[in-house]
Structures are given as C-alpha cells and as structure tokens.
Amino acid sequence: MYSGDPKRPKNIIFYPQPQMEENTDMMQFISMIFGIISFIAKIKWGIWLSLIFFLSSYVNLRNNVEQKNLIMNFSLIMMGFFMIYLSPQPRYQQQQQIPQQPQKH
Numbered sequence: 001m002y003s004g005d006p007k008r009p010k011n012i013i014f015y016p017q018p019q020m021e022e023n024t025d026m027m028q029f030i031s032m033i034f035g036i037i038s039f040i041a042k043i044k045w046g047i048w049l050s051l052i053f054f055l056s057s058y059v060n061l062r063n064n065v066e067q068k069n070l071i072m073n074f075s076l077i078m079m080g081f082f083m084i085y086l087s088p089q090p091r092y093q094q095q096q097q098i099p100q101q102p103q104k105h
Contacts, residue, residue, distance in 0.1 A: 027057035032073050039080040047080040 031053035038046030054073055061070075 027053050028073055035076040035080050039083060042084050044084055047084055050077050
C-alpha cells in the first residue's frame, strides 16, 4: 500500500491563462461612429452612447495604445456635447408668427 503523498509534484502541469483579445479598438470605433452621427444630427442619446463606449474602451486599455486616437475621440465627444447642449436653439416661434393684416373699415 502507498502511504506517501497522493499528489505527484512531477506530474503537475501549470496551464497559462489564455490571452483574450480585448476589443477596445472596436469600442473606440463604435464610440467614434456614434459621436459623428450625434454631432451631425444633434442626437442626445447618441452622444451619451458615444461617451459610454469611450469610457469602456478607456478603462480596458493596454499601455501600448496610441494616445492620438483617444484624444481625437474624446475631443469629438466634447464637441458633440457642446454642440448639442450649449448651442443656441433656433427660434422657430418667431418664424412661425404671421403678422396680422390691418382691418379695413
């Protein structure tokens, strides 16, 4: 009968964790698409989605990613926010008012 340690240290194989590809580039691309669409069409929910995708890609970044893409994407999002929320609203009410004709006696 074997009375030693049931573990066999010679047979232990340590497996490395599989390298999962992070899709931060895809998140940045989706963020840029939503940013451009909301910047052009002034869609509020689009700029918020763009910010959410940007933040999720920023959190999952690796150290060797170019900063140029991040700066461009962030500036596009900020311009979209300024365009949508801080731009003066058009005055449709003044254009729709029709001047009244003077009454003839």
